[in-house]
Amino acid sequence: MRVVVIGAGVIGLSTALCIHERYRPVLQSLDVKVYADRFTPLTSTDVAAGLWQPYISDPSHPQEALWNQQTFNYLLSHINSPNAANMGLALVSGYNLFHEAVPDPYWKDIVLGFRKLTPRELDNFPDYSYGWFNTSLILEGRRYLQWLTERLTERGVKFFLRKVESFEEVARGGADVIINCTGVWAGALQPDPLLQPGRGQIIKVDAPWMKHFIITHDPERGIYKSPYIIPGIQAVTLGGIFQLGNWSETNNIQDHNTIWEGCCRLEPTLKDAEIVGEWTGFRPARPQVRLEREQLHFGSSNTEVIHNYGHGGYGLTIHWGCALEVAKLFGKVLEERSLLKMPPSHL
Amino acid sequence: MDRVRIAVVGAGVMGLSTTVCISKLVPRCSITVISDKFTPETTSDVAAGMLIPPTYPDTPLHKQKQWFKETFDHLFAIANSTEAEDAGVLLVSGWQIFRSIPAEEVPFWADVVLGFRKMTKDELKKFPQHVFGQAFTTLKCEGPVYLPWLEKRVKGSGGLILTRRIEDLWELHPSFDIVVNCSGLGSRQLAGDAKIFPVRGQVLKVQAPWLKHFIRDGSGLTYIYPGISNVTLGGTRQKGDWNLSPDAEISKDILSRCCVLEPSLRGACDIREKVGLRPSRSGVRLEKELLVRDGRRLPVVHHYGHGSGGIATHWGTALEAARLVSECAQALRTPAPKSKL
Numbered sequence A: 001m002r003v004v005v006i007g008a009g010v011i012g013l014s015t016a017l018c019i020h021e022r023y024r025p026v027l028q029s030l031d032v033k034v035y036a037d038r039f040t041p042l043t044s045t046d047v048a049a050g051l052w053q054p055y056i057s058d059p060s061h062p063q064e065a066l067w068n069q070q071t072f073n074y075l076l077s078h079i080n081s082p083n084a085a086n087m088g089l090a091l092v093s094g095y096n097l098f099h100e101a102v103p104d105p106y107w108k109d110i111v112l113g114f115r116k117l118t119p120r121e122l123d124n125f126p127d128y129s130y131g132w133f134n135t136s137l138i139l140e141g142r143r144y145l146q147w148l149t150e151r152l153t154e155r156g157v158k159f160f161l162r163k164v165e166s167f168e169e170v171a172r173g174g175a176d177v178i179i180n181c182t183g184v185w186a187g188a189l190q191p192d193p194l195l196q197p198g199r200g201q202i203i204k205v206d207a208p209w210m211k212h213f214i215i216t217h218d219p220e221r222g223i224y225k226s227p228y229i230i231p232g233i234q235a236v237t238l239g240g241i242f243q244l245g246n247w248s249e250t251n252n253i254q255d256h257n258t259i260w261e262g263c264c265r266l267e268p269t270l271k272d273a274e275i276v277g278e279w280t281g282f283r284p285a286r287p288q289v290r291l292e293r294e295q296l297h298f299g300s301s302n303t304e305v306i307h308n309y310g311h312g313g314y315g316l317t318i319h320w321g322c323a324l325e326v327a328k329l330f331g332k333v334l335e336e337r338s339l340l341k342m343p344p345s346h347l
Numbered sequence B: 001m002d003r004v005r006i007a008v009v010g011a012g013v014m015g016l017s018t019t020v021c022i023s024k025l026v027p028r029c030s031i032t033v034i035s036d037k038f039t040p041e042t043t044s045d046v047a048a049g050m051l052i053p054p055t056y057p058d059t060p061l062h063k064q065k066q067w068f069k070e071t072f073d074h075l076f077a078i079a080n081s082t083e084a085e086d087a088g089v090l091l092v093s094g095w096q097i098f099r100s101i102p103a104e105e106v107p108f109w110a111d112v113v114l115g116f117r118k119m120t121k122d123e124l125k126k127f128p129q130h131v132f133g134q135a136f137t138t139l140k141c142e143g144p145v146y147l148p149w150l151e152k153r154v155k156g157s158g159g160l161i162l163t164r165r166i167e168d169l170w171e172l173h174p175s176f177d178i179v180v181n182c183s184g185l186g187s188r189q190l191a192g193d194a195k196i197f198p199v200r201g202q203v204l205k206v207q208a209p210w211l212k213h214f215i216r217d218g219s220g221l222t223y224i225y226p227g228i229s230n231v232t233l234g235g236t237r238q239k240g241d242w243n244l245s246p247d248a249e250i251s252k253d254i255l256s257r258c259c260v261l262e263p264s265l266r267g268a269c270d271i272r273e274k275v276g277l278r279p280s281r282s283g284v285r286l287e288k289e290l291l292v293r294d295g296r297r298l299p300v301v302h303h304y305g306h307g308s309g310g311i312a313t314h315w316g317t318a319l320e321a322a323r324l325v326s327e328c329a330q331a332l333r334t335p336a337p338k339s340k341l
Helices: A010-021 A061-074 A121-122 A141-154 A167-172 A181-187 A253-266 A268-272 A312-337 B013-024 B062-080 B143-156 B184-192 B246-262 B263-267 B307-333
Strands: A002-006 A030-038 A088-096 A112-116 A130-139 A158-161 A176-180 A195-204 A213-215 A228-231 A236-238 A274-285 A290-298 A301-309 B006-008 B029-037 B089-098 B114-118 B132-141 B160-163 B178-181 B197-208 B213-217 B224-227 B231-235 B269-280 B286-295 B296-304
Touching: A010 A030, A010 A176, A010 A301, A010 A312, A061 A130, A088 A228, A112 A228, A121 A130, A121 B114, A141 A158, A158 A236, A167 A176, A167 A290, A167 A301, A181 A274, A181 A301, A195 A253, A195 A312, A213 A253, A213 B143, A213 B269, A228 A253, A228 B263, A236 B062, A253 A268, A253 B213, A274 A312, A274 B307, A290 A312, A301 A312, A301 B178, B006 B013, B006 B307, B013 B029, B013 B143, B013 B178, B013 B296, B013 B307, B062 B089, B062 B132, B062 B307, B132 B184, B143 B160, B178 B307, B184 B269, B197 B307, B224 B246, B246 B263, B246 B269, B269 B307, B286 B307, B296 B307
Parallel strands: A002 A030, A002 A176, A030 A158, A088 A213, A176 A301, B006 B029, B006 B178, B029 B160, B089 B213, B178 B296
Antiparallel strands: A088 A130, A112 A130, A195 A236, A195 A274, A213 A228, A228 A236, A290 A301, B089 B132, B114 B132, B197 B231, B197 B269, B213 B224, B224 B231, B286 B296
16 A cells, blocks of 8 residues: 655655554554655744634535644644643733634633733733633744654655656555645645635744734734744744735745734834744635545556645644544545555544 | 932842833932842842742732732733743743642632633543642743843843952941842841741753643642743752752753653753852741941841742832832832831
8 A cells, every 4th residue: 555645744754654653553554655845944834823723713625624733733732742842832811812802712722821911911011902812832944844844754754855746646656555745835736726825924032921822813914814823942933924826935025024013013022033934924814724535546556646735824833633534534445445444443 | 319329129029120121210329239149140040030929928918919919920921922922931831730639729810810710520630640730821031031130120210230258238228228138048148037948949951842831749849941042940958958969869850850740851952051049038027127336327128038039029019119119219218207117
């Protein structure tokens, strides 16, 4: 059973790991390979700040709420491990700020200690009149991808730097199942009008006194278009850019100014912070995640494709729940092909 | 008397902050800070500087709360200003956890810190050996950055700094008109105060930048305080112990206790040991005293004995000390036959 995962961002690597962990013990012939034209630190995941936080409105696909929760619980279960920092994982608390009262988000009981902000806390943020405080998690993309790569390498999963031009090419190369984790570039393998780049730009600064995330919301501008400040393990990410349809991969000076002015207004202590980097990435924006099977016929063989892309700005937030779902679908494929002697008890 | 000459003995957080407060309150005075030790070699430099106040048995609770609130409000304004990084002040959230339900579930300072509440069951899962906890946001004020920032303010308002070890407060007469005694443990000798004693604290300063929350065991003996450039791990409370050299066995024990609360600390590196002697007393001594000897008079304002609560209360007590100094200055300036002191 030859599986090829296309894509080496958080979705590709975590899905590969999830499948390997669950099925290698019961399927000796399982062979998993990862094909990608970009590996860390050049993936979209590497640009993400890494804060676990879904969008504040309910997802259009209710399953996504479950996948988010599964991811949070999975990560939280690692928080007391001595290896947590090696995974890029840490607890972080902080503020979500609004111009007016809003309903609580559906994930308020998933995160820890969710509460409304007190008036004294809001005094700190004169442009905002309402907000939440909660404890969540940071999962730093770069560190997590390195950790996933180590885990996969230990298991004998091999990585190949190659640009895949078609599913057919991979199928004719011998793959039985293809896991499509190509993110924002999925349209190149199969047109998807629902998928668009949600271009983001971020500035990383050295500001080690910032221990909290601060995320502002402006419903008129839309998600990620309002300043946000997210501390990482070493540096602090400043952002606030979301441009649908913009494929420009270079940093833009106006966006830089928008981010800088917005974040310094929000947090005046940043004015002297040293800038250590600036990056652009594309959120794979889609009305909902595409997570489904598709059978493709090339010549006489049937190739199973399991799509797992379109996670927008919440890839790290939802990744493990999606990986589990893909593993479930993969299990069905194995059953259909009578490859599974018994269902794995630990699924 | 035109210019009142004031000597402040001690250059820890009390000496420097009192000097700043005096310069704002007392007109026409000159202030000289005199100390044998300056930052980074004071007790204030070893302290983590967390604004979580202790309880002084001999000081009225309303006073303690007032001092803490004044300090908190003062530092909160700095934390939100462009001075924050230069002053070494930051906001930090976290948890104080207990192995058994404490007698006092809501401490006197609960409404001074931000967002104080009981920890939820889910939050407590992180600490399997603990059954109760408090979550809140408070401030951290770091000595090695705050003290130089205060020194700049002292010099900026015309204050002088003098390195000298004072063995007897009378050495300051007649060069100075008022003495402010912020000598901490030094008051055993300088004020003949047997009620002040050291409580030795050993800490580790480590690199663990992924830690964003403080964790404090309710006993106060084990704590993890992330700061701007390192994380302070503690600690010990050794009454009557004057030893300033770090003890390797104690360091191992501190690291081990902290790793129980935060296992990821096994990855901490660049571990440095520090020792400080808390200037402990059953109550802060904040009062005037008129020293008299052979017909000479020396007004003294005592401002010492904050134990483990120095940083947490310093601005409130400094304001009060400055008021006492102002009273002394007024008395000196009043042309009355008898001084009101």
